[in-house]
Amino acid sequence: MNDRIRHLLAQMTAIEDELRVALLEQESNVLYQIKGKRIEFEQSIKQAHSRLKKGFFHWLVTNRPQNLITGPIIYGMIIPLAILDLFVSFYQVTCFPIYGIAKVRRAEYIVFDRQQLEYLNFIEKFHCTYCAYGSGLIAYAYAIVAKTEEYFCPIKHARKILGTHSGYPRFLDYGEAADYEAKLEEFRTRLAKIE
Secondary structure, three states: OOOHHHHHHHHHHHHHHHHHHHHHHHHHHHOOEEEEEEEEEEEHHHHHHHHHHHOHHHHHOOOOOHHHHHHHHHHHHHHHHHHHHHHHHHHHHHHHHHOOOOOOOOHOOOOHHHHHHHOOOOOHHHHHHHHHHHHHHHHHEEEEEEEHHHHHHOOOOOOOOOOOOOOHHHHOOOOOOOHHHHHHHHHHHHHHHHH
């Protein structure tokens, strides 16, 4: 990787960090506070949310029929999702310590906070909980697989691919064979430090 690319990656990381801070500052202006695992809204916001809440029967008759019809298919995915969760967590717990890779924190990916929104009825809260689990689990599994790829094969593909993880831009260029083993060891040492 040449110096220009290293410099650009450093700039990208700095901008991403700055964006994270700006987003957190914006969220704090939305009239809620995070207290541990609990989110607390200002009283006027809580009251407004309660007034917007649809009752179950009103929700049921105004809901799109296709959403109700496909519900069993969507919720049937809980079985493969739970199996993925079990296997990927077991893999990380058993193999990452052997490889010397810092573990991915599951709680940073699977977050259940939408059920605290007063404008959602119990069915909507259930939907949100399910979606938070599914999308969070996929992101958690992706992070584990990304660290595994970085440990075993930190080499870019010859073709442009979509959906690369944050470590991918630092990977070795396709065909960059000089000092491969030494560079691979650098990646492995770095992974042990990343939390």
